[in-house]
Amino acid sequence: MKPLLHTRWQSMDLIVARNGQEIDRIGARDIERVIIVYSARGDTPGDLAYAVLQSREHDLLFPPDSGIAGRVHFERQLFWNERRCVYWTPLAKAPLPRSLCPGLWFLRQPTPAFARLPRDELRETIARWPLEGPQSWDERKVARIARARPFGALRPLAPSPSRL
Numbered sequence: 001m002k003p004l005l006h007t008r009w010q011s012m013d014l015i016v017a018r019n020g021q022e023i024d025r026i027g028a029r030d031i032e033r034v035i036i037v038y039s040a041r042g043d044t045p046g047d048l049a050y051a052v053l054q055s056r057e058h059d060l061l062f063p064p065d066s067g068i069a070g071r072v073h074f075e076r077q078l079f080w081n082e083r084r085c086v087y088w089t090p091l092a093k094a095p096l097p098r099s100l101c102p103g104l105w106f107l108r109q110p111t112p113a114f115a116r117l118p119r120d121e122l123r124e125t126i127a128r129w130p131l132e133g134p135q136s137w138d139e140r141k142v143a144r145i146a147r148a149r150p151f152g153a154l155r156p157l158a159p160s161p162s163r164l
Contacts, residue, residue, distance in 0.1 A: 005066045005114055009075060014053075016066070016114060024116060030055040032085060034072055035131065039091045043144060045069040045137075049091040050111050052126070059122045061100065061115045073137040080136060087133035088140065094129045097122075 005018050014031075016024040035052040036042070048064040051072065062068040072086060080086060100112045135143075 005063065007062070007067045007071050009071065014071060024060070024114075026053065026055060026060060028076070028079060031083070032056060034086045035126065035129070036072070036086065036088045037091050037094045038088060042088060042090065042140070045073055052122070054119070057119055059117045059119055059126075061112045061117070063111045063113060066114060084134040086136060087131040088135060089129045089131050095125075097125060
């Protein structure tokens, strides 16, 4: 049976636990950027392929079943809105090094396991990804609704109250 990985907030720290035992911790203030890598259109939290949390010294990779989407999209909204550090990129344009998704091409693991990597290890890889944002989940949803309206793609989006 696969070990159960999950995340939770404890005070101002994001805790990573496997089978109930804490395996890692990152201070909320240390998080410089969150990159949500999505499959499909990225319209639902279920479209999360994996997430990368970047601190000054490390990149932390989170698989979708860790619950990281909930921690970023739906919890601590004021904190995330003030930080303006959540970015988005499509999975098709955000490949990881083979060593992080092992296996033969047809048996390759589709998502990375949780990992804490030195920042330099992924710096060049992430620099090639086309990032959208910073944009919260709510801002992304509003933009998607606006684009779906007739002639929505032709109208500029009104600034949200958080940007004023």
